[in-house]
Amino acid sequence: MTTTQEMTLRTEPFVVNFGPVHPSTHGVYRMRATLDGEVILDIEPVFGYLHRGIEKLAEERTYTGFIPLTDRLDYLASMSNNLGYCIAVEKLAGIKVPERAEHIRVIMAELQRIASHSIAVGAFVNDCGAYFTPFLYLFREREKVLDLFDMVCGQRLTYNYMRIGGVSQDIPPEFLPALEKYVNHMTPFLNEFEFFLKQNEILLARAKGVGILPNQAAIDCGISGPVARASGVNWDLRKADPYSIYNRFEFDIPTGEAGDCYDRYRVRVEEMKQSLRIIGQAMKNIPDGPVRADVPHIIRAPRGEAYGHIEAPKGELGFYLVSDDSIAPYRCHIRPCSLINLTALREMVRGWKVADLIIIFGSIDITMGEVDR
Amino acid sequence: MITWQDFSTPVGLYKALPPDWPVNYWWHFAFFTVAILVFVIAMVLAAIYIERRGMGRMQSRLGPNRTGPFGLLQPIADAVKVLLKENLVPAMADKPIHWLAPVIAFFPVLLIFAVVPFQNGALLADLSIGILYVVAISSVTTVGVFMAGWGSSNKYSLLGAMRNVAAVVSYEIPLALSVVGVVLIAGSLSLNDIVLGQHIPFILLQPLGFLIFFTAGCAEINRSPFDLMEADSEIVAGFHTEYSGMKFAMFYLVEYAEAIALSAIITTLFLGGWKGWWLPPWLWFIIKTLVVFFVMVWTRTTLPRVRIDQLMALAWKFLFPLALLNLFITAAQVLVWPDGLPWVAVIINIAVMVALVVIWSRFFKVGWGRVNV
Numbered sequence: 001m002t003t004t005q006e007m008t009l010r011t012e013p014f015v016v017n018f019g020p021v022h023p024s025t026h027g028v029y030r031m032r033a034t035l036d037g038e039v040i041l042d043i044e045p046v047f048g049y050l051h052r053g054i055e056k057l058a059e060e061r062t063y064t065g066f067i068p069l070t071d072r073l074d075y076l077a078s079m080s081n082n083l084g085y086c087i088a089v090e091k092l093a094g095i096k097v098p099e100r101a102e103h104i105r106v107i108m109a110e111l112q113r114i115a116s117h118s119i120a121v122g123a124f125v126n127d128c129g130a131y132f133t134p135f136l137y138l139f140r141e142r143e144k145v146l147d148l149f150d151m152v153c154g155q156r157l158t159y160n161y162m163r164i165g166g167v168s169q170d171i172p173p174e175f176l177p178a179l180e181k182y183v184n185h186m187t188p189f190l191n192e193f194e195f196f197l198k199q200n201e202i203l204l205a206r207a208k209g210v211g212i213l214p215n216q217a218a219i220d221c222g223i224s225g226p227v228a229r230a231s232g233v234n235w236d237l238r239k240a241d242p243y244s245i246y247n248r249f250e251f252d253i254p255t256g257e258a259g260d261c262y263d264r265y266r267v268r269v270e271e272m273k274q275s276l277r278i279i280g281q282a283m284k285n286i287p288d289g290p291v292r293a294d295v296p297h298i299i300r301a302p303r304g305e306a307y308g309h310i311e312a313p314k315g316e317l318g319f320y321l322v323s324d325d326s327i328a329p330y331r332c333h334i335r336p337c338s339l340i341n342l343t344a345l346r347e348m349v350r351g352w353k354v355a356d357l358i359i360i361f362g363s364i365d366i367t368m369g370e371v372d373r
Numbered sequence: 374m375i376t377w378q379d380f381s382t383p384v385g386l387y388k389a390l391p392p393d394w395p396v397n398y399w400w401h402f403a404f405f406t407v408a409i410l411v412f413v414i415a416m417v418l419a420a421i422y423i424e425r426r427g428m429g430r431m432q433s434r435l436g437p438n439r440t441g442p443f444g445l446l447q448p449i450a451d452a453v454k455v456l457l458k459e460n461l462v463p464a465m466a467d468k469p470i471h472w473l474a475p476v477i478a479f480f481p482v483l484l485i486f487a488v489v490p491f492q493n494g495a496l497l498a499d500l501s502i503g504i505l506y507v508v509a510i511s512s513v514t515t516v517g518v519f520m521a522g523w524g525s526s527n528k529y530s531l532l533g534a535m536r537n538v539a540a541v542v543s544y545e546i547p548l549a550l551s552v553v554g555v556v557l558i559a560g561s562l563s564l565n566d567i568v569l570g571q572h573i574p575f576i577l578l579q580p581l582g583f584l585i586f587f588t589a590g591c592a593e594i595n596r597s598p599f600d601l602m603e604a605d606s607e608i609v610a611g612f613h614t615e616y617s618g619m620k621f622a623m624f625y626l627v628e629y630a631e632a633i634a635l636s637a638i639i640t641t642l643f644l645g646g647w648k649g650w651w652l653p654p655w656l657w658f659i660i661k662t663l664v665v666f667f668v669m670v671w672t673r674t675t676l677p678r679v680r681i682d683q684l685m686a687l688a689w690k691f692l693f694p695l696a697l698l699n700l701f702i703t704a705a706q707v708l709v710w711p712d713g714l715p716w717v718a719v720i721i722n723i724a725v726m727v728a729l730v731v732i733w734s735r736f737f738k739v740g741w742g743r744v745n746v
Contacts, residue, residue: 016528022609038532038681039744129678131597136432202598202677205739351746354532355680358607 013041018357020049026123027368031357038353043346047339050372058332063089063299064164066332071158073334074370076119079112079149080312082162087243088308088319089164093301095293101166102245103286107179108149108161109244109310110275110282114186115145116313117226117268117275120365124265125197127362128206129355134197141189144182151175164299166292179283183276190273198266207262211348211360214259221344225315225337227364230267231259237311244310248285249278261363268365298327314338314365334373338366405497409486416662417629421448423663424629424670431674452622460618463526470524475616475623478517481510482630489637490565492647492654503564504556507638508549511593514627515541518602518612521624525615533611536681537595537602543688544589550696551585554703555642568646576643577719581699581726583643585692590639592684594631597673601681603628636665683739691737695729 019030028049034042054073058066070085071078083105090097097105119142122135146156152171153161161168197203213223218231228235236253238246254270256263301323309318315337324330341364349357422445429436437447462471485507487497500506515538522534556562558578559570567575576583592599603611613624640646640661649657679687702725706718 014528016532036746037535039746041746125677129598129600130676131428131673133432133674136434140433200677202679205683206677206680351743353680353682355601355607355678 011036016354020046026362026366027371029366029368029371031361033354033357035354038355040349040352040354040357043349043357045342045345047368048372050368052373054373055332055334058329060328062327063093063301063329064297066329067162067164068158068160071160072369073336073373074116074312074314074317074338074367075157076367077112077116077313078157078159079108079161080116080310080317082159083109083244084308084310084312084317085319086162086164086308087310088306088321089299089301091308092304092306092321092323093164093299095165095295097166097244097293098290099245099287100170100289101291101293103282104152104167104171104291105162105244106246106249106282107279107286108152108159108167110278111145111148111179113275113313114272115142117272118142118145120226120313121265121268124261124359124362124365125203127359128203130203134193137193141186144185148175148179148182151178163292163295165295166290168292170291176283176286179279183279183283187273187276190269190276194269204262206355206359207265207363208260209258210261210352210356211363212258212260213344213348217344217347218259222340223315223344225312225341226264226267226271227315227341227344229253230256230263232257237309237316241309243308246278249281251278261359264363264365300325300327301329309335312337314367314370315341334370336370336373338364338368338370342366342371402497405487408491409483409497412491413483413486413630413633414626416633416659417626418448418452419663420629420633420666421451423667424673427667427670428674431671455622455625456619458618458621460620461615463615465526466615467524467526470520471615472620474517474521474524475620475627476517477520478514478627479623479630481513481517482627482634484510485634486637488564489634489641490568490646491658493569494565495655496565499563499565502562504552504562504567504638504642507564508545508552511631511634512541512545514631517627521616522612525612527615529608529610529614530612532608533602533614537612539681540592540595540599540601540684540688543685544592544692547585547688547692547696548589548593550693550700551579551582551589552642553700554579554582557700557703557707564641564646568641568648571645571648573715573719574643574645578715578722579643579699579703580723581695581729582703583639584726584730585696585699586642587639589688589692590635591669591672592688594628594635596632596635596669598676598678599684600673600678601684632666632669633662636662636669639665686737686739691733695733698729 013034013036016033016035017030018033020028030046030049032044032046033040052072054069057069061069067082067085070081073081089095118138122138126132126135149159149161150156152175153159153168155161213227213231215232218228218233223231223233224235232255234253234255237243238251239253251274254267254274256267301321303323303325305320305322307318307320309316316335317337318335320331320333320335321329322331345361345364349360352360425447426436426444437444440446440450462468488500488503488506490496490499518537519534522530522537525531555567555575558575559567561567561570591597595602601607603613608614613621616624637658640658644661644665647654647658652660702722710718
């Protein structure tokens with residue numbers, strides 16, 4: 001503001017709306033930005049345009065009947081949503097999942113992480129202004145994941161594949177060879193992608209040091225997922241509170257140092273590589289056997305409450321269920337990682353330029369389906 | 374003697390008329406005015422096709438391929454579509470300015486072609502100050518762009534227009550300075566004389582000048598990676614957000630006509646203009662122009678976008694000093710060796726370019742970019 005006061009011309013900040021319909025808001029998110037020329041003085045987030053009352057709808061459905069609705073939360077990571085909800089119900093009802101189903105679940109969740117991070121990285125670079133090229137290449141690779149999902153459950157976006165106590169059906173015999181082919185193809189692709197983008201001068205200039213989220217601020221805001229890990233918070237539920245069978249796999253937790261946009265991009269790409277590692281191990285050790293525990297169609301969970309959480313692609317996705325001994329949850333609360341990661345946005349963008357607002361916002365990687373629920 | 378055969382082609386028709394014919398003066402202007410209009414429109418259609426198909430190929434997709442053979446009619450279909458669209462003017466817009474902006478933006482682009490030689494002596498007006506005229510007239514487009522941004526009563530438009538003005542004001546200087554090197558070697562400002570003076574293409578004698586001219590030119594016409602004024606991921610469509618129908622078509626035309634004009638000027642100044650073997654000179658001119666345009670498409674698909682302060686830093690801290698150095702080095706060479714040893718000069722100049730660019734880019738810092746608010 002000091003710069004404007006020294007000028008003889010009278011100037012004043014002005015308010016610009018970014019969204020809810022804007023090419024870069026990744027959904028119907030709206031930011032009321034107060035600008036001083038190009039510099040962002042303040043932003044005020046406005047959301048709720050996509051609110052469908054999913055938490056309330058859970059109270060009207062059976063435990064199994066809610067699974068399709070979890071697909072609609074983070075629609076770019078439906079498998080993870082399914083998994084998080086099923087784990088919460090299994091905790092609530094005390095159901096043991098068969099070994100084969102656990103392996104399939106891990107494979108699906110990690111494939112979903114690759115697909116989700118593909119979009120996150122692609123959209124981030126696209127926001128930086130690389131006109132759709134990296135985005136489309138990553139989209140092409142994501143298509144292959146969707147083809148694999150199509151093979152196991154016949155769906156490409158809203159899978160509804162996980163069931164309480166396992167998965168809905170066994171993987172077809174051609175799935176594992178196709179998966180192996182995919183893993184063998186994806187590793188060199190990621191290296192090639194990194195070769196082109198990692199040291200790109202303009203990307204470095206745009207993303208390095210931009211939108212810094214300090215380590216302590218990330219912890220204070222309850223940030224999770226790649227955004228927190230880019231700030232140096234070594235917090236990954238797969239290691240910190242292992243669910244499913246994640247404690248059996250060898251993998252690293254990539255963390256950043258500076259907590260800037262570039263680190264967030266790097267952490268995502270490294271996580272994709274780690275996911276490939278996990279898939280490789282799960283693929284090798286997958287046992288034969290049933291894919292679903294012997295669970296009744298209508299589950300009546302005992303009175304009590306349970307919180308099941310997983311490391312979704314975007315952060316800690318939690319489902320808090322309260323049961324009153326009926327066939328539907330008495331209360332279902334979802335901890336949306338996108339929404340909680342968004343809380344840090346204001347502090348990250350203040351003082352940066354309009355162009356940075358877009359890439360900082362893009363680097364958080366949100367899905368409005370989950371923010372608004 | 375005029376024969377009917379001479380009338381079979383427009384060029385033949387033009388040459389068939391005796392030079393001292395009293396109507397010849399007007400005939401010359403009439404012919405070239407029509408020729409330039411046809412040339413610009415045809416080249417813009419070709420450029421749109423090349424850009425969309427080329428970008429499609431580079432982004433691992435097909436690009437438009439349904440309208441006509443190989444999608445060749447797609448630009449025409451787009452043009453017809455856009456002309457038939459409703460013409461919307463915002464209620465709060467400054468109507469006369471909003472209406473006039475596309476016209477004022479479009480005319481200077483056409484005027485540039487008045488001094489561009491299509492082959493030896495085939496140009497509308499062989500001005501003795503040709504390149505000075507080009508540099509002067511090309512910035513008038515900015516007035517139209519700023520009128521569009523101001524008259525639209527839209528904040529995105531205003532931001533885009535402000536960015537454009539800032540970019541043009543800064544990049545005019547390295548652009549003009551890099552041209553001076555060419556003028557020194559050719560010893561003339563007339564574009565026709567510059568082409569005639571190129572025994573070897575000036576890109577070899579002026580490699581640094583070419584780089585600076587290309588970069589500054591791309592920034593001035595807002596081609597990627599300097600396309601901030603219509604950065605689609607940040608400010609929707611920049612200055613032409615509020616334009617539709619015929620007026621939008623005019624801006625679209627301006628955008629591509631500017632790119633073609635820049636390619637044509639680069640061809641004329643640095644690539645030997647219409648000179649070539651076997652093929653007719655005008656065809657060489659068109660081929661070289663389209664090749665230069667293709668390089669612009671290539672950078673557009675490859676590079677992310679820079680930020681406004683980085684754009685300014687590049688102009689003032691990198692291109693401007695290098696352009697000055699290039700000017701001094703060229704002047705010294707012209708002074709010491711007025712007409713000797715072109716190939717030695719080629720080697721020296723390329724070595725100087727590599728050394729300067731490498732050394733200067735080590736010291737070049739774009740700055741921090743954050744403002745305390």
